[in-house]
Amino acid sequence: MEKDFRIEDRNLFIEENMEFIYKTASFICKKRIDKNNDEEFSVAIEAFNKACETFSETKGNFFSYAKVVIRNSLIDFFKSSSKAPLLYFDGEESEREMHNSISLDKYDMELERRNRIDEINLYKKYLKEYDIDFFTLSKNSPSHKDTRDEVLNVATLCIKDTYIKKRLEENKRLPAKEIMKLTGKNRKFIEKWRRYLISLIIILANDEFMYLKSYLNIRKEE
Template identity: 50%
Template structure:
């Protein structure tokens, strides 16, 4: 049965039965204990889970893996819009490997193929959009930082740009990174922004769009510690 066809009573029961899953998914991203009565993150995760119920079909793979994608993306969007912005970080290589093993063990071959198909479609779409900005994956491979602390700094720089409507509008209209304005907004050294401009621009393209839910999820963004 398609989840969107569940009666309101059955939908509510299904969501109630899935609250532990919703909590654990949010907890892994927020990296702190959460309270259903006091933390907006759980409200965001709950709404995202319901959204996953509405939009799910079998072509999108296993439901709970799909719901994780929707919850993670909704929380990242929440962090982007929040006034008190948390410091964001990418999962460590060890965390990514454990997560991959856990997901792989829980999926059937059909489900893995379905999710891979969705990712391939998004990568194809992203390739077309990157070309508009005179970027491609080969260039990005040679323009990506190897150190995690640098990647985390660039992630937060990109999120700051996305929050600033004037900068995001300039990027969308001119297809260029407004380096001077970004330096003024963030206080970042110009040489640093220039060095990583392709990487920053790519993060902005992905994170500011609704077209790349699986790619966003693949980035494995979480709340981090600035001095970690």
């Protein structure tokens, strides 16, 4: 795979890989995409084009990278598609399924592993600013899927609110009153899942966490 794609070859390359784009989008959306009517397909094509623009040899295998970019673009689309999108974590999908059509050599696998480790280390630094570490986070994360999905949707609404995002970044604390007003959740809920909520906001609001965001396996409820 070349480091970059020449602009005159881009349209042909995208056209040749339409089936890959379609299968990836359908897999992520967990439904058969209508190429002519579903906006998700257009989002996936645009994401594939973005992958062509941003890919470099340091990112490993191109098609593995493109799948991550497509997934994250669809997650962003899900978040922005309505005022209160109903999102959920898909616990059934495995990473092996996500990469089942890609053959990675040891070099590509090592590059991806390094990129993921770099993101995890950066994520640790972000969490530390809020006095959160992985051990504390694991002890203060909801065990029930419905609760995790509920917090996910609260995080999504918070990300879309400029004032809440700014207050959180500046004060390193959740503005509970504003979040209560925005989401209808009570203070007890927000305080109980404070660390988990912050951890989701950090990942979902930062483009630096490409692999971590992809790993969340977020879907939009139909």
